Amino acid sequence: MSELVPNGAAPSPGAALRRRDAFGAKGSGDTSGFGGLAVPPPVLTDNRPPFGDDDADAVYGALERAFPGLEEAIERVVYDRGELTLHVRREHLLAVAQTVRDDPALRFELLSSLSGVDYLDDPTGRRLHSVVHLASMTYRRRLRLEVSVSVDDPVMPSLTSVWPTADWHERETYDFFGIIFEGHHALTRIMMPDDWVGHPQRKDYPLGGIPVEYKGAQVPPPETRRSYS
Amino acid sequence: MTTTDTHVPYEAGYTESEPGGERIYTVTGGDWEQVIGAGEEGAERIVVNMGPQHPSTHGVLRLVLDIEGETVRQTRLVIGYLHTGIEKSCEYRSWTQAVTYLTRADYLSPLFSETAYCLSVEKLLGITDQVPERATVIRVLVMELQRISSHLVGLATSGMELGATTAMIFGFREREKVLDLLEVITGLRMNHAFIRPGGVAQDLPDGAERAIREFLVDMPKRIKEYHRLLTGQAIWKNRLIDVNYLDAQACLALGVTGPVLRAAGLPWDLRKTMPYCGYETYEFDVPTAKEADSYARYLVRLEEMSESLKIIEQCLDRLRPGPVMVADKKIAWPAQLAIGQDGMGNSLEHIRKIMGTSMEALIHHFKLVTEGFRVPPGQVYTAIEAPRGELGCHVVSDGGTKPHRVHLRDPSFVNLQAVPAMTEGGQVGDVIVAVASVDPVLGGVDR
Numbered sequence: 001m002s003e004l005v006p007n008g009a010a011p012s013p014g015a016a017l018r019r020r021d022a023f024g025a026k027g028s029g030d031t032s033g034f035g036g037l038a039v040p041p042p043v044l045t046d047n048r049p050p051f052g053d054d055d056a057d058a059v060y061g062a063l064e065r066a067f068p069g070l071e072e073a074i075e076r077v078v079y080d081r082g083e084l085t086l087h088v089r090r091e092h093l094l095a096v097a098q099t100v101r102d103d104p105a106l107r108f109e110l111l112s113s114l115s116g117v118d119y120l121d122d123p124t125g126r127r128l129h130s131v132v133h134l135a136s137m138t139y140r141r142r143l144r145l146e147v148s149v150s151v152d153d154p155v156m157p158s159l160t161s162v163w164p165t166a167d168w169h170e171r172e173t174y175d176f177f178g179i180i181f182e183g184h185h186a187l188t189r190i191m192m193p194d195d196w197v198g199h200p201q202r203k204d205y206p207l208g209g210i211p212v213e214y215k216g217a218q219v220p221p222p223e224t225r226r227s228y229s
Numbered sequence: 230m231t232t233t234d235t236h237v238p239y240e241a242g243y244t245e246s247e248p249g250g251e252r253i254y255t256v257t258g259g260d261w262e263q264v265i266g267a268g269e270e271g272a273e274r275i276v277v278n279m280g281p282q283h284p285s286t287h288g289v290l291r292l293v294l295d296i297e298g299e300t301v302r303q304t305r306l307v308i309g310y311l312h313t314g315i316e317k318s319c320e321y322r323s324w325t326q327a328v329t330y331l332t333r334a335d336y337l338s339p340l341f342s343e344t345a346y347c348l349s350v351e352k353l354l355g356i357t358d359q360v361p362e363r364a365t366v367i368r369v370l371v372m373e374l375q376r377i378s379s380h381l382v383g384l385a386t387s388g389m390e391l392g393a394t395t396a397m398i399f400g401f402r403e404r405e406k407v408l409d410l411l412e413v414i415t416g417l418r419m420n421h422a423f424i425r426p427g428g429v430a431q432d433l434p435d436g437a438e439r440a441i442r443e444f445l446v447d448m449p450k451r452i453k454e455y456h457r458l459l460t461g462q463a464i465w466k467n468r469l470i471d472v473n474y475l476d477a478q479a480c481l482a483l484g485v486t487g488p489v490l491r492a493a494g495l496p497w498d499l500r501k502t503m504p505y506c507g508y509e510t511y512e513f514d515v516p517t518a519k520e521a522d523s524y525a526r527y528l529v530r531l532e533e534m535s536e537s538l539k540i541i542e543q544c545l546d547r548l549r550p551g552p553v554m555v556a557d558k559k560i561a562w563p564a565q566l567a568i569g570q571d572g573m574g575n576s577l578e579h580i581r582k583i584m585g586t587s588m589e590a591l592i593h594h595f596k597l598v599t600e601g602f603r604v605p606p607g608q609v610y611t612a613i614e615a616p617r618g619e620l621g622c623h624v625v626s627d628g629g630t631k632p633h634r635v636h637l638r639d640p641s642f643v644n645l646q647a648v649p650a651m652t653e654g655g656q657v658g659d660v661i662v663a664v665a666s667v668d669p670v671l672g673g674v675d676r
Binding site: 081164 | 312483
């Protein structure tokens with residue numbers, strides 16, 4: 001996550017530690033000083049142009065020209081490792097998407113990928129992020145749009161009207177994260193069985209430990225198995 | 230129920246009438262001439278289920294077809310039968326161990342999933358420039374070898390699906406040779422886990438270069454053989470030409486990439502358009518076609534094999550002695566493996582060294598293997614050109630020793646969405662051709 005940037009200060013032991021190992025170690029759990037297993041709490045970053053990258057500056061500049069009221073539509077901009085991320089407010093997503101697809105200076109014709117990420121301790125409380133990766137074949141650039149919603153109100157507009165390929169991507173994101181894409185014509189589960197309960201790729205959903213229908217056997221969750229980090 | 234015919238029950242052409250006037254046809258054995266045409270008048274719309282275990286659909290794919298007579302009115306695809314939670318599992322393993330999961334996604338081109346993931350992790354670590362030249366050349370080498378083997382399976386299975394079993398035998402015969410080469414290089418025929426963050430697991434063994442050169446001499450003859458067997462063959466052409474048309478505009482709307490898009494006339498190949506692994510320095514062409522049908526896709530795949538051979542040859546010429554893993558000992562996994570009599574395993578020499586000479590080296594080895602290295606927080610998306618199209622890997626790190634999220638944008642998953650657009654309005658028999666020409670791998674689709 002681009003906004004998960006170490007804030008420089010040494011994290012306080014209790015607040016920073018989100019993982020615990022099976023041996024119940026406190027603190028970092030690291031005895032050698034090599035790994036330093038404490039995970040820093042997330043910090044929201046917001047970059048503003050110029051980014052010092054021709055492509056990113058060109059994309060942002062063109063979007064500012066083509067989309068009046070961009071400040072209103074975009075919560076934050078993150079430029080990290082050569083990749084530009086626009087955190088879009090959900091109510092403006094469709095308009096921004098239509099613009100980046102159709103504007104002659106942007107032309108993001110291809111929706112490469114749409115998926116979800118669960119940031120369990122997002123400071124804004126909207127922990128479910130839908131991440132859209134766009135590619136412009138005309139200019140050979142990439143752009144990432146990110147929309148965050150909360151678990152209590154996991155609704156965002158569907159992009160199928162702009163890029164029909166979003167269809168299965170959105171069904172998968174719904175299946176795994178429970179994000180509801182308004183306007184999708186048939187938002188049903190795609191990977192998990194139709195009657196599955198819960199959304200497996202959320203961070204508070206355990207891995208394994210689900211009773212399997214095989215002679216009453218049960219798979220123990222891996223987090224209860226031995227782990228070093 | 231009364232018998233109205235003089236035929237013996239269950240003989241060909243034997244019919245029965247029910248009191249309601251409905252007729253029942255019995256088609257056991259006998260002469261099909263008497264059966265064809267029966268029931269054609271006023272064809273009604275029926276739903277036909279194919280799969281989910283159809284032997285000729287590239288994996289466990291289920292198709293639900295609404296048909297009227299022989300005409301397909303609606304195609305629905307049902308996937309998920311091979312979902313194994315690879316992405317979720319990666320979140321519980323170290324950065325290096327995740328390779329072992331991802332290699333099991335698309336099982337016909339596992340080295341591509343590994344490369345996409347490792348390029349992402351290297352970008353997150355900021356060590357992209359430190360990956361040794363030799364490691365990058367070996368990556369390109371094994372990827373292009375695998376592109377050939379993957380296209381060969383595509384050719385073989387589509388041949389089999391159309392009843393051309395000789396094509397199947399030919400395709401699998403040459404694929405076996407590529408798998409032998411990959412076994413020599415990586416130790417395994419598939420699920421290699423050979424490409425690791427920072428480089429590759431092992432250097433090329435002795436004799437690998439010679440074996441690859443022999444293959445380079447042999448393979449062009451084989452490609453000619455496929456052309457002789459299939460390209461001009463009347464049945465093959467009748468089944469493929471003008472079937473499952475999908476133009477470039479539809480491809481873009483549906484997100485289709487790879488040979489299907491290039492067969493529609495758009496020379497979009499990430500190796501050329503957004504190069505990675507130094508592809509911009511290799512000389513090769515991007516084969517395209519304009520017809521946008523199944524036959525064009527077949528031709529594009531055959532041409533791509535020849536182009537891959539060119540790249541492999543250039544790789545061999547470029548191999549210079551050197552390291553195959555980054556120099557940073559805090560990242561480079563001490564994967565000192567050796568091939569023993571019982572296959573690949575720990576290098577006894579390496580173990581003797583770390584056990585016998587340096588306690589610190591032993592601790593370091595232990596910490597790196599059990600705990601792993603940390604990756605600075607952030608997210609990246611890296612896309613490479615897999616045999617089926619754009620294979621993207623979205624990796625998110627929260628700064629820990631395990632990935633926060635790994636997502637594979639698998640080309641098979643996206644390309645399968647185009648099957649309804651290719652098949653609706655066509656014949657039932659062409660549905661099989663459509664799935665074959667998309668060449669999906671369900672392991673990658675379902676992950």
